[in-house]
Amino acid sequence: MGTVLKYLAVPLLLPLIVGLIYGGDVLVFLCTGILTLVVGTALERLDPDPDLGAREGFLLVAGAWLGVALISAVPYLLAAHGLPGLLAASSPASTLANPVNALFESMSGFTTTGATLLGEISLDRHSHAILIWRQLTQWLGGMGIIVLAIAILPELSVGGAQLMDAEAPGVGLEKLTPRIAETARVLWIAYFGFTALEIALLYGLHLVGMAPNMGAYNAVAHGLTTLPTGGFSPEADSIAAFSAAVQWVVIPFMVVAGTNFALFYAVSRGKVRKLAGDAEFRAYAGIMGVLAAVLSGVLFVGGAPPLGDLGGVVQGDIENTLRQSVFQVVSIVTTTGYATSDFAEWSEAGKFLLLFAMFIGGSGGSTGGAVKIVRWVVIVKAIRRELFTTTHPEAVRPIRLAGEVVDEDAVRGVLGFTLFYFLLFGVGTVLISLDVSRVGYDINTLEAMSAIAATLGNVGPGFGSLGPFGSYLDFPNSSKLLMVFLMWIGRLEILPVLVLLTSGYWRS
Template sequence: MSWGVDWRASTSLVGTVVKYLSLTMLVPLVVAVVYGEDIAVFVVSIAATAVLGLALEQLDPEPDVGPREALVLVSFAWLAAAAVGTIPYLIAGNGIPFVMAPSAPASTLANPVNALFESTSGFTTTGATVLGEISTDRHSHAVMMWRQLTQWLGGMGIIVLMIAILPELAVNGAQLMQSEAPGPELQKLTPKIVETARALWLIYFGFTVLYVAVMYGLQFVGLAENMTLYNAVAHGFSTMPTGGFSPEAASIAAFKPIVQWVAIPFMVAAGINFALFWHVVRGEFRSLLEDTEFRAYAGATAVLIAVLSALLFRGAAPPLELGGTTAGATENALRQAAFQIASLLNSTGFATSDFAQWDDHTKIFLLFTMFIGGSAGSTGGGVKVVRWLVVFKAVRRELFTTANPNTVRPVRLAGQVVDEDAIRGIMGFTLLYLVLFGISAVFLGLDSARVGYDLTVLESVSASLAALGNIGPGFGRLGPFGSYLDLPDTSKLLMVFLMWIGRLEIVPVLALFVDRLDRS
């Protein structure tokens, strides 16, 4: 069962990824030290992860990477990250028999399926949770920070990070990056792929630092007393990767309106192609303003905010109590609308209000928003704006040729002819996304029927979309202030699968399976 793949080479490289992941656990270790919490959880986790990574790495000291190995590496590096990410949860929840007592006894993450769900949800920047009680007291500041950090590590891409720090991977770097985020275009910012990877991570890092500084600054000047340095960092780890986890049970609703307003432009930025920021930093502002996808993304954001504001102002959300003074009600409706659109359009999933309690007209509107996705080259999930643009133009071309048979008309995006193979790939991706979404929603519905759990149609549909689009919250009991804890294990594992293939934009994982089937 070789699948035509050099498994030793692929596994060795996955080992390298795991080895470096152990170092990232130093962050929660430092948090544990600062807060005087049990450091054993992360000492053991770091040791276990490092040993595992080093062992796998030994399988092939000089790995070669061809097209199939790239698919395997990318697919399995993410699975390995999700698996290794469970170690702190499992140790904190269960302890180690005869050696260590649990530091968070009876945590829902002591269950391996739950731990895998939470870890996958973090690395894939989904932000769907099965944590019973969201609290730094209950789970320690260190474990809660690890939960936040997983999102940040996944945001710009684990493989992109590896390429940035390991020049030897760069030989096949372009192909690897393409597989990790096979959007329609991977803009090479510089002739060398290593430098492109570094530039992307630098911009990402810069935005995160800016976010932390601004948020902590608000607390510093007395405008947001609960935006501690811990909270500023924790939400920085969640905002820029469009993650959505929060160490606060009330998510961003725990903070003052000023904090919510400040978060909005950062969320919007997280959904923009990071390559455009690279041009902006170099003074080329026009590349931003002239970018077709950016204009569509910005336009969609504005229109959706306007419609949602109108709905909210008309009283679509009873829990918001939009009565009050006119100015207050207007500010509240505008803020909630801007925040929710910025958060759901690009798949962040933060909430300042329990939109699962809003009325049905608003829910179907938010559901629609969740289908769009961020920009290619951003940390946002979903189908992505540029794909919808190409689909729209390709369908329009089909209609045109129906009325004008025997005419040939290329599809253009920003004046450039889009390659027919790329169009076919994009149409195939979008159909695959929609079909997988539909079939998974039905599976979730039937799986709940099997165990006698009353999952509504809206809950089934939103769970499927929230996982595949890496969005996080759904509707009903799966809303932003709810959790996926009560779903059957089979449903949780399906969601793990959906989050995984959703983050990798479906293609590498399924390409491997199809390739295998077609060869057997």
């Protein structure tokens, strides 16, 4: 934990530099960096040579995400309360002056959820430094979750995560070997390379006049939140604030972000055919294609108000309808959470289709959240096997992925994870509905369901006032803390957190 927090001081230099360039909140990030170094070093010295086993791994995984979320909330609080001193520019009236709000925004960042408490007015009150830190938390969380999914969770055999390709390990709990170090380097290069490429393309559109408001700052800000499937934007209208060309450029990068990064490692080793031959990737592409086609039909015949009401959807316009449909389906399936129009105002058919998409998720080993494609593939195969063995009870029919037999423990892990996921979704929806009715906040059942699906699945926006152009600000603090917990537990595949709540974990 100490090592993780200590190195968190390094990325704090970026918003500090931005503060110097644009003016504002320099002292905020200087103080936060010093605090992070002190706390991290102190924790690290408690045990200079830790022996990490499986039990310690669970605690490290859960504790690291909670620790970095707490630390990353500090700049929001310092800036919101008007820290006196060098270039303190943020308004004391900031939404994030409330510690619960600051933690919500911070957890949403590091878990790459993208649910936000900041509306148009709130965004305008914050300095460029604070907003770039908000973007950067998602970029850091995205790479962290790739390492977690490809390396640590398979080591702990959590929730079927051991379905990851054994030929593409990441940074595991054991000491680094040259091969693992090389894998980590390839993953970082791929992640950084895709981010840099998107930034360059977005800024290039600005230079050629195809995206007038996509300057250098916006290009960097959106590049930092696409690859982690985060969805934070310094613009209140998200990607709808930009031209159609920008929207088309962002789509393939969201697709890349939702792809298993272990496949990029395999491609880097010359196994190019593995990408096209991967069952999960084919299912991932196929599901998004089918959903986009269905949604296109819904919007084309009148599934959304005309242009002017939403600033994006044009009924009867083939290019516009196709772009809106593809963009929104990819954004929700990959759990990015960007928006090109206010889908909260679409027809019931369109909204229920997007609610369904919130449970799909990206590929295993990607930055996407929710249940994830690899689990749905296993579940479908398990259902087909059950139907077959019902009429052929003597048959032995193992489940296979990429030609390899899936261990039955992994199958049970997938089924157990999915059961926990939907149980949390149901319980969370009931608790949210009861809590908001207690304080008189009026939301309907679909909006309550979308709030839980969006936070547990790390999707971000929901429906109604929680839509892509809205915020979660009006929820009571108790509901916000519940959603903070759901973002945390959902990002970490549920079991690494739940296992800490059992008495057996704490007994030797």
